[in-house]
Amino acid sequence: MNHIQILRADITALSCDAIVNAANQSLLGGGGVDGAIHRAAGPELLRECRTLGGCRTGEAKITKGYRLPAKFVIHTVGPVYSGAPDDAPLLADCYRNSLNLARENGVHTIAFPAISTGVYGYPLREATKVAVDTVRKWLEDNRDYLMDVTFCCFDDRTRGAYEEYEKKLSRQ
Numbered sequence: 350m351n352h353i354q355i356l357r358a359d360i361t362a363l364s365c366d367a368i369v370n371a372a373n374q375s376l377l378g379g380g381g382v383d384g385a386i387h388r389a390a391g392p393e394l395l396r397e398c399r400t401l402g403g404c405r406t407g408e409a410k411i412t413k414g415y416r417l418p419a420k421f422v423i424h425t426v427g428p429v430y431s432g433a434p435d436d437a438p439l440l441a442d443c444y445r446n447s448l449n450l451a452r453e454n455g456v457h458t459i460a461f462p463a464i465s466t467g468v469y470g471y472p473l474r475e476a477t478k479v480a481v482d483t484v485r486k487w488l489e490d491n492r493d494y495l496m497d498v499t500f501c502c503f504d505d506r507t508r509g510a511y512e513e514y515e516k517k518l519s520r521q
């Protein structure tokens with residue numbers, strides 16, 4: 350059975366088949382979760398990223414995990430929050446395209462950080478709704494494939510937002 354869990358953790362410590370990186374269009378590293386993933390994976394990750402030719406907002410690319418416990422890193426680029434109507438569809442694209450790429454590569458366990466909610470300024474509750482709705486829809490559309498999804502929250506505020514939204518859905 351496909352399922353979703355919410356975890357407070359450092360994503361670099363998780364031994365999933367794949368962890369998702371909230372990267373930027375260059376794919377050449379940065380701060381936040383991106384910096385943490387590159388530090389933990391080692392310089393081979395940057396070397397492989399250099400061969401990828403960047404990544405457009407909403408799209409996703411895959412690399413090996415190198416020194417990480419995870420086998421793969423799926424790099425996706427969230428939207429810089431602007432308040433425009435295409436913020437939400439672009440953020441949804443990140444989750445959907447990451448899951449599609451994961452499936453194509455035989456991934457069965459995947460962890461996502463809260464994409465765009467740090468440096469990119471996406472309001473946490475709005476981003477949480479997009480993340481959870483998109484992942485639930487994908488799991489429904491891919492019932493023939495086993496996929497366990499972890500929402501990896503770095504702090505209590507983020508975990509609280511995910512738990513609150515899950516609770517709201519379970520009451521419906």
Ligand code: AR6
Pocket residue numbers: 358359360361371372373378379380381382383384385386427462463464465466467468469470471501502503504507
């Ligand atoms: N494990 C899990 N989550 C983490 C970790 C970690 N080790 N470190 C931070 N977070 P951000 P964005 C959380 O800013 O908003 C980078 O410079 C963090 O608390 O990492 O998509 C890229 O290169 C927050 O909840 O990503 C881009 O330029 C979430 O991860 C830009 O930042 C996302 O915060 C992308 O910005």
